[in-house]
Amino acid sequence: MHDFQVWLVTTIYKHSPVADLMRTAWAWPIAESLHFLGLCLLVGAIGTFDLRLLGIARKVPIVAVHRFIPWGLAGFAINILTGTLFIFTEPDQYIYNPSFHFKLLFMTIGGLNAATFYLTSYRRIFGPNAPLDAPKRAKVIAAISLCAWIGVITGGRLLTFYRPAPCDGRQTSLLLACQP
Amino acid sequence: MFAFPGILVLHAIGMGFAVGVSAALDLRILGVAARIPLAEMRRFLPFLWAGFWLNAASGVLLLIGYPTKALTNPVFYLKLTLIAVAMVLLLRISRSAFAAEGITATPDRDLPPRLRTLAIASLVCWAGAITAGRLLAYTYTRLTQLH
Numbered sequence: 001m002h003d004f005q006v007w008l009v010t011t012i013y014k015h016s017p018v019a020d021l022m023r024t025a026w027a028w029p030i031a032e033s034l035h036f037l038g039l040c041l042l043v044g045a046i047g048t049f050d051l052r053l054l055g056i057a058r059k060v061p062i063v064a065v066h067r068f069i070p071w072g073l074a075g076f077a078i079n080i081l082t083g084t085l086f087i088f089t090e091p092d093q094y095i096y097n098p099s100f101h102f103k104l105l106f107m108t109i110g111g112l113n114a115a116t117f118y119l120t121s122y123r124r125i126f127g128p129n130a131p132l133d134a135p136k137r138a139k140v141i142a143a144i145s146l147c148a149w150i151g152v153i154t155g156g157r158l159l160t161f162y163r164p165a166p167c168d169g170r171q172t173s174l175l176l177a178c179q180p
Numbered sequence: 181m182f183a184f185p186g187i188l189v190l191h192a193i194g195m196g197f198a199v200g201v202s203a204a205l206d207l208r209i210l211g212v213a214a215r216i217p218l219a220e221m222r223r224f225l226p227f228l229w230a231g232f233w234l235n236a237a238s239g240v241l242l243l244i245g246y247p248t249k250a251l252t253n254p255v256f257y258l259k260l261t262l263i264a265v266a267m268v269l270l271l272r273i274s275r276s277a278f279a280a281e282g283i284t285a286t287p288d289r290d291l292p293p294r295l296r297t298l299a300i301a302s303l304v305c306w307a308g309a310i311t312a313g314r315l316l317a318y319t320y321t322r323l324t325q326l327h
Contacts, residue, residue, distance in 0.1 A: 029318050033311040036195070040310065044200025044207075048224055057223035060216050067213035068204055150193055157192045161185045 002176045005095050012091040022089040035082040039156075041075025043149060044068075053134040053142035062134060063126050096164035098177040103155030110148035117141045184245060191238040195313075197231030199306045202270055206299035209277065214288055222278045232267070249320045259312035266305035273298050 013019075021027055045068040051057075052065040087094045094100045121138040124130070134142070167178035205221050205228075207213070243250055250256040276295050 029315055030311075033314040036192075036310045036314055037307055039192070039196055040199040040203060040306070042200075043196035044202075044204040047197065047200055047227075048204045051224060051227065056227075057216075057220050060220045060223075064213055064215035067215070068207070071204075071207060071212065149196075153192050153196060154189045157189045158185055 001174060002171070002180075005176045006180060009091040009095050012088055016088040016091075018085055019089045022085055028086075028089070031082045031085050035079055035086075038075040038078030038082065039153065042072045042079065043075075043153075045070075045072030045075065046149065047146060050142040050145045053138050055133065055139070058132055061130065061132065063130065066126070092179055093163060094159070096176055096179050097159055097162050098175075099155050099158040099162040101175050101177070103152055103159070106148050106151030106155055110145060110152065113141055113144045113148060117145075184242075187238045187241050187245075191235055191242065194231040194234035194238060195310070197227050198229075198235060199231075199310065201225065201228035201231070202266070202306060203303060205270075205273065205277075206302045209273070209291070209295055209299040211288065218277050218288070218291070222274070225274070228270075246323065249323050250316065252322050253316060253320045255312050255315050255319045259309055259316065262305050262309035262312060266302055266309060269298050269302040269305060273302065 022031070048068055049065050049072070052060065052062055057065070117138065121135060121141065124135060125138060162177075164177060164179040167180060171178065201224050204224065208216055208218060208221050273295065276292060276298070
């Protein structure tokens with residue numbers, strides 16, 4: 001994994017098409033603002049749906065609240081795009097950053113958790129005779145979703161406090177968390 | 181120094197819930213998820229308020245941490261103004277959208293057209309407040325009171 005991280009950082013530095021653009025005075029702050037807006041869309045849409053599964057606004061059919069989800073995915077897409085711009089500009093600040101590793105971990109949990117929801121609960125919740133109260137399994141998934149996205153925000157917000165320090169590149173941890 | 185990053189994290193999470201739920205309400209008024217009875221959206225509002233008060237509190241702590249940095253920056257006052265306008269808009273939206281108890285199934289075509297304008301203004305204000313907040317990190321001229 002360490003070799004892969006070093007290769008990734010080197011390759012991005014050599015070929016990044018956006019680094020020059022992102023280093024102009026306004027590009028980075030604008031991309032950051034968009035990243036925060038995407039965050040709000042994601043939490044507003046996916047969080048609202050999770051809360052509905054957990055029993056908030058229980059008179060409203062779950063399928064009706066699910067209509068917010070595309071807006072959450074739009075927020076997620078904005079953040080993948082702007083996030084990629086950041087990584088393509090300062091790859092070492094992310095690839096070697098333990099806070100970013102945790103952010104990716106929470107994103108993966110959120111993604112697999114959402115996949116689990118659609119694989120296991122979709123039919124029961126959205127089919128005919130759909131219950132107004134979500135099954136227990138869906139509630140657990142909703143709670144995990146809220147925690148995962150809060151974890152993603154936490155990992156993202158703490159990035160600047162875990163900037164990788166220089167090291168000799170011979171760490172024993174799974175992922176390199178310093179700058180070789 | 182553990183406290184400062186922790187407060188920033190809370191400020192970001194609070195933003196997600198305050199702006200996120202407010203945006204969901206605005207989108208609902210604008211026709212997204214139209215099968216949710218508009219008045220039922222009020223059930224999500226406690227999470228908006230929780231996010232708002234979390235951010236009011238964490239914001240005051242951040243201000244205490246670096247008072248000069250914020251108070252000498254005009255962008256900070258712009259951010260506060262935009263948040264104040266967004267909250268006034270929220271109250272007006274709430275009064276209009278949730279007022280009539282019992283008519284939870286009012287068809288959207290019967291909503292006052294003014295409500296759509298308020299919803300769009302709310303989205304614009306939040307986007308502006310977030311942008312102003314983010315720009316605070318780039319536009320300050322003094323970090324502390326040293327001359």
